[in-house]
Amino acid sequence: MTTVLDTAVLDERLAAAKDASRALARATTAEKDAALAQIAQTLREHVPAIVAANEQDLAAGRASGLSDGLLDRLRLDAVRIDALAQAVLELVALPDPVGELVQGRRLPNGLRIEQQRVPLGVVGAIYEARPNVTVDIAALALKSGNAAVLRGGTAAEHTNGVLVDLLRSALEAAGLPGAAIATVDDFGRAGAQHLMRARDYVDVLIPRGSAGLIQAVVAESTVPVIETGAGVVHMFLDASAREDWSVDLVHNSKTQRPSVCNALETVLVHRDAAARLLPSVIGRLEASGVVVRGDARVRELRPDLPEATDEDFATEHMALELSIAVVDDLDGALAHIRRYSTKHTESIITEEVASAERFLAEVDAAAVMVNASTRFTDGGEFGFGAEVGISTQKLHSRGPMGLPELTSTKWIVRGSGHARG
């Protein structure tokens, strides 16, 4: 790995990706689908090479003291590689967003205008120690007609290096330019920094990983960024909340998959329902090994619980930990959510229409729910077939992003000598 930045070499690679993006934009759905099938086949044919490179990264990770969780995310074995290849194949069945007519009409003067979906061009991705994202983003970009430039982090660099080589050779075998998939990992951190400023070559940057990584990219990047992920997710148990739903949905939202962004972090409970609901809600959580913390009013009911601090309420634990606060009413819940929410997903459990409708209208988040588990904010659950990530920003796309969110539009205007009067 060289960490001295040779800007000319890097720009040449980015320019090649930009050139290749034009070929991808013109590629037919059949050509792109053939390339996806080729990628899946190539991955399956090179399991030993991928695993060998991955073992180098794992060994380095163990030596540098990576946690078991990070090592697990870093690991690619035969089963996981097969699942990755399968996920690539599943993109073949999805509709190609490129060329879709979003709207169109004939103007009073006879001019015909159409808004057509087109690829973004070059999609950049910055992520950490998750080599599966390399294949994932490259395949999603390909299906949506985009080139991809990847920065996968030092911890996974051997694995990513092999994967990018395989992806490029698969593209070439399918008659598309290999330069459409590139990595800047060999330029280290300086490469990532250059990528964040490469407005001439990169059309959008998607950071995937920790809140710290995402914030760093947002602060440093002049390339437009799509923020994904961070989720300090709340569920409010209203005075009228059914006990069975409260117990089930808090439990499901927290424990069904605690390490993901739509998992629940904080329960807010109406003071009139606290004594009725909390014993069974907490009991069910504790039976599944969840560490429950409470504010002062929760601890009046359960003095043995550890105290939930301000920091707890602001933290995305991504683990079997959960904080609970008692609020005076819906306004108190809305105020707490305004203060701590990362605007990902918020849910209310209630029997009252007025509470439900106010919650849905006033909570500012990508997804707001009534009587449902927060785990449903998901591209797969929403029927998108593939998920690029879950956007927590308001521009371009909000909530689960599918293939259409990796496109832009352009206006096609057809006249016959039309001049403006």
Place this chain on the structure above:
Amino acid sequence: MTTVLDTAVLDERLAAAKDASRALARATTAEKDAALAQIAQTLREHVPAIVAANEQDLAAGRASGLSDGLLDRLRLDAVRIDALAQAVLELVALPDPVGELVQGRRLPNGLRIEQQRVPLGVVGAIYEARPNVTVDIAALALKSGNAAVLRGGTAAEHTNGVLVDLLRSALEAAGLPGAAIATVDDFGRAGAQHLMRARDYVDVLIPRGSAGLIQAVVAESTVPVIETGAGVVHMFLDASAREDWSVDLVHNSKTQRPSVCNALETVLVHRDAAARLLPSVIGRLEASGVVVRGDARVRELRPDLPEATDEDFATEHMALELSIAVVDDLDGALAHIRRYSTKHTESIITEEVASAERFLAEVDAAAVMVNASTRFTDGGEFGFGAEVGISTQKLHSRGPMGLPELTSTKWIVRGSGHARG
């Protein structure tokens, strides 16, 4: 004017705008329309106060040597104020984008999901010496349920100060919070810089003005930016181009309103058509006082023309100046456009379907046209009723932006005890 930044005071104002944005998000269409009518009435009732403040700015501008063009943009007289008020009233008739159901369905498990249009929240605007933009942006933001924070520049600060006071009092008179319209002009340049970093309070920033201003905002802002405007716009006269259309559409695109972003800057002509088309195309331009520059091959036909330099081809003149280059073929035209285009609007004049379709498919711009004047890239012409600007970026919105482009969406999920399996 204080130019020392009191961050606490400024943050308080931004926080008040954010709070007010929640009231605007909840306001009904009728309430917002009443406020728009009140704004129009208030402006018309206070013409003398606005004109007096404007005269202070004009006097300062003359003293500091502003050009006649800038002084004209700065000027608000009774006629212009009336037109501004009229434009505000015209927003009343437009559909309210907020609450629109973008899509919705029932999932296989019975969960009902709906994607609803919601306001962005707080819209920031940074612009220069155009006090009309103050009213324009505030009214567009109001109709789309957003608060607005404005930085209108030192040259217009007296005018903008009076306008913002009037806008706020009109909002209050209509029962909406005045804090929903705010200025940071009293904090000078430091206020603008703070605004560009105020991610906690501002949801989107729209720079309007010179290419230099827009690039500075893009480079400095951590708030998401919508780029508007810059247009180095081309028209390609293909070998088969009709002479009458070539003459008319080049002339219309350049001269119908030369100071705007969709006006033509460069004509590219196929070498096989240069001798046939250029004499009449250039003759018509010159008859309207356009200064025409040519590359070497144009000057073989018209040696008296000044030379079009690389810099000319890269410049948005916004004046009666135009550059012409001869290209070998469609590929040559596409290469020139790739190199110099700001991706705003590009048009081809041709009789050949194959050329037209290749041009439409391969040119990367917000609007691509066949046999039509580039002046048609316009929210009014496209039937949007109001125009926020013309986006030249690919995320969120591309091309003319109407009221819906000042909104985001949120997912509403309604269940009955749904847990994820």
